[in-house]
Amino acid sequence: MNGILSFARRFARNRAALAGVLVLLFVGAMALSAPFVYPSDPWDMVTMPFVWPGEDAEVWLGSDMMGRDLASGIFHGAKVSLTIGFVATLLATLFGTLVGALAGYYLGLADTLLMRVTELFQTIPQFIFAIVVVAILTPSVTNVTLAIALVSWPSVARLVRGEVLALREREFVQASRSIGMGDLRIIATQILPNALGPIIVMGSLMVATAILTEAGLAFLGLGDPNVMSWGSIIGAGRDALRSAWYITAIPGFAILLTVLALNLVGEGLNDALNPRLKNR
Amino acid sequence: MTMPITSPDLTLKEKARAAFSRLPVPAGVRFVAGRLVRAIPLLFAVVLFNFALLQLAPGDAAEVLAGESGSATAEYLADLKARFGLDQPVHVQLANYVWRLVQLDLGFSFRHNEPVLDLLLGRLPATLLLMISSVVLAVAVGALLGVLAASRVNSWRDNLISVFAMLSFATPVFWLGLMMIVLFSVNLGWLPSSGMASIAAGYTGIDAVLDVARHMVMPVVTLAMFYVAIYTRVMRAAMLEVFNQDYVTTARAKGLSQRRITWRHVVRNALLPLTTLLGVQIGTMLGGSVLVETVFSWPGLGRLAFEAVYQRDVNLLLGILLMCSVLVVVTNILVDLAYTRLDPRIRIR
Numbered sequence: 001m002n003g004i005l006s007f008a009r010r011f012a013r014n015r016a017a018l019a020g021v022l023v024l025l026f027v028g029a030m031a032l033s034a035p036f037v038y039p040s041d042p043w044d045m046v047t048m049p050f051v052w053p054g055e056d057a058e059v060w061l062g063s064d065m066m067g068r069d070l071a072s073g074i075f076h077g078a079k080v081s082l083t084i085g086f087v088a089t090l091l092a093t094l095f096g097t098l099v100g101a102l103a104g105y106y107l108g109l110a111d112t113l114l115m116r117v118t119e120l121f122q123t124i125p126q127f128i129f130a131i132v133v134v135a136i137l138t139p140s141v142t143n144v145t146l147a148i149a150l151v152s153w154p155s156v157a158r159l160v161r162g163e164v165l166a167l168r169e170r171e172f173v174q175a176s177r178s179i180g181m182g183d184l185r186i187i188a189t190q191i192l193p194n195a196l197g198p199i200i201v202m203g204s205l206m207v208a209t210a211i212l213t214e215a216g217l218a219f220l221g222l223g224d225p226n227v228m229s230w231g232s233i234i235g236a237g238r239d240a241l242r243s244a245w246y247i248t249a250i251p252g253f254a255i256l257l258t259v260l261a262l263n264l265v266g267e268g269l270n271d272a273l274n275p276r277l278k279n280r
Numbered sequence: 281m282t283m284p285i286t287s288p289d290l291t292l293k294e295k296a297r298a299a300f301s302r303l304p305v306p307a308g309v310r311f312v313a314g315r316l317v318r319a320i321p322l323l324f325a326v327v328l329f330n331f332a333l334l335q336l337a338p339g340d341a342a343e344v345l346a347g348e349s350g351s352a353t354a355e356y357l358a359d360l361k362a363r364f365g366l367d368q369p370v371h372v373q374l375a376n377y378v379w380r381l382v383q384l385d386l387g388f389s390f391r392h393n394e395p396v397l398d399l400l401l402g403r404l405p406a407t408l409l410l411m412i413s414s415v416v417l418a419v420a421v422g423a424l425l426g427v428l429a430a431s432r433v434n435s436w437r438d439n440l441i442s443v444f445a446m447l448s449f450a451t452p453v454f455w456l457g458l459m460m461i462v463l464f465s466v467n468l469g470w471l472p473s474s475g476m477a478s479i480a481a482g483y484t485g486i487d488a489v490l491d492v493a494r495h496m497v498m499p500v501v502t503l504a505m506f507y508v509a510i511y512t513r514v515m516r517a518a519m520l521e522v523f524n525q526d527y528v529t530t531a532r533a534k535g536l537s538q539r540r541i542t543w544r545h546v547v548r549n550a551l552l553p554l555t556t557l558l559g560v561q562i563g564t565m566l567g568g569s570v571l572v573e574t575v576f577s578w579p580g581l582g583r584l585a586f587e588a589v590y591q592r593d594v595n596l597l598l599g600i601l602l603m604c605s606v607l608v609v610v611t612n613i614l615v616d617l618a619y620t621r622l623d624p625r626i627r628i629r
Contacts, residue, residue, distance in 0.1 A: 116321075119322070120322055120325045120326070122563070123322055123326075123563070123605055123608050123609060124326055124329070124563070124601065124604075124605050124608075125562075125563035125564070125566040125567050125601075125604045125605065125608060126563060126564060126567055127564065127566075127567025127568070127570065127571075128566060128567050128570060128585065128600065128601055128604050129601065130567075131567075131570065131585060131589060131597070132333060132597050132598065132600075132601050133333065135588075135589045135592070135594070135597060136333050136334075136336065136594060136597075137336060208450070212452055215452050215454075215455075216452065216453075216454060216567075216571050219452075219454050219571065219574075220570070220571070220574060220586055220589060221589065221590065222589060231452075234452075234454070234455060234458070238458060238575075241458060241461060241462060241466070242462075242466050245458075245459075245462040245466070248455070248458050248459070248462075249459065249462075252452060252455030252458070252459070255452050255455065256447075256450050256451050256452065256455070259450040259451075259452075260446065260447065260450035263446065263449060263450055264446075
């Protein structure tokens with residue numbers, strides 16, 4: 001409890017990180033409230049096309065070329081971006097941690113093989129790999145999430161392997177081994193909890209990257225055709241860029257703000273979890 | 281008794297390595313050759329991936345290959361199946377696939393009515409021009425900003441640069457490109473918004489070069505922005521690290537000016553981490569160039585990838601993935617070579 005309190009105090013000292021948390025809470029609230037605030041389908045035509053923001057109080061963020069409410073798209077898009085970002089990161093972190101922990105703990109042949117596979121995934125250009133996977137498996141929220149997870153786990157595996165290598169010969173791990181604790185239990189209860197800090201920091205930055213990747217895929221037309229995401233609004237708005245640039249500008253700004261917030265939080269977590277580094 | 285030169289307990293691999301190192305070839309050549317050999321399993325695995333993805337694709341592989349789902353006739357599909365051996369068991373198909381790739385036969389793009397390899401090689405120069413220009417710009421601006429930030433830590437200048445880096449790190453690259461088009465093409469009319477040259481204008485000589493340069497400005501700046509952010513932060517951190525080294529204290533004790541210490545002693549060493557990053561970032565940069573080329577209709581590999589997605593030309597898409605993986609491998613070898621030039625403490629073996 002004391003640990004959590006002092007962590008919160010250290011984190012709160014970083015005002016930029018606090019601002020990031022506020023922005024994230026706001027985006028999260030948008031995502032959760034979308035079905036209630038904008039109960040109708042964001043694809044529905046609700047007004048005249050090309051209503052500029054502020055022109056009509058009914059559609060305060062304006063409407064797109066099909067007369068769809070942009071504000072509704074932004075709210076529903078928040079849900080898509082956050083869900084894909086967090087779920088893809090969770091999957092990548094779990095898998096990367098598993099691979100990295102096994103490689104770092106057992107070393108030898110397991111390490112060589114696992115790290116070779118990791119190296120392979122790091123060689124294939126990530127975004128293009130994601131494009132190919134989604135294009136071939138057909139775009140859907142599940143496939144986009146899986147593709148993003150598939151290209152982002154290697155960095156976690158490398159990080160965790162490094163942490164496990166540094167921890168595996170420490171006294172408390174040797175003590176656990178000497179009292180007959182099993183390998184998996186040592187990894188899960190002794191080593192990984194001590195490597196949690198860097199994993200959490202990397203995770204928060206990975207959510208940001210995942211959101212950018214999802215937006216890029218949707219912009220290229222590789223988003224789920226049944227859900228409206230920020231990237232797909234930009235992709236559609238591009239056709240009207242010359243006459244109605246706000247359709248493109250608004251969702252892009254939402255992405256920018258969310259990604260910025262995640263980066264600030266990641267940095268704040270880093271400072272708060274590794275206090276010694278901060279004071280250097 | 282004298283020890284035998286090759287002791288019997290050496291593994292085959294070690295023997296091969298020992299024999300290899302006695303060959304009368306320069307170390308650089310040997311290094312590159314060794315790295316290329318190591319890259320083969322890597323590229324083979326990419327090929328395996330490609331094949332697996334083809335198998336995973338919903339619908340018939342022949343339809344996918346044809347990219348004509350629905351519109352092709354039954355005879356045409358049957359002909360395709362026989363031609364690509366799709367009526368044979370999976371392992372035979374894989375062997376055929378690998379054999380074709382070894383012969384540099386990447387297949388045929390039915391949409392473009394051209395062999396995939398020709399298409400790729402035709403689009404490669406435009407992408408290389410875009411990427412190399414962006415790397416040069418990103419390194420130059422990033423290094424400069426990093427030096428400016430590190431030489432006055434926590435000043436308003438440092439903070440301003442940090443904010444700028446934060447923002448460009450978080451900006452979606454395709455959105456930045458679109459917003460630049462709105463500002464510089466639509467509103468100000470300064471720069472062309474798409475393509476690589478004004479073909480209709482029929483420029484020659486220096487005019488043609490200037491024309492391409494004008495078309496390059498926005499795509500290059502857009503692609504570079506994200507990396508400017510990264511390089512700025514890495515350069516700043518590296519500078520601070522080097523400032524703490526003993527030899528900098530010595531330089532200071534000799535009475536050298538701060539400016540001279542910064543530029544002659546610190547910057548050169550702080551540039552090393554940037555070189556490493558270059559190799560790591562090349563893959564993400566290829567991804568970024570898909571988006572940038574799509575936004576600016578730049579006629580490179582990235583734009584080709586977008587077209588392939590749009591036209592469901594899977595064969596072409598897989599060719600692009602393979603080509604880009606090769607580019608990453610080659611770049612990493614080049615970066616390692618450059619590294620040994622920049623830092624004589626590191627020797628290639």
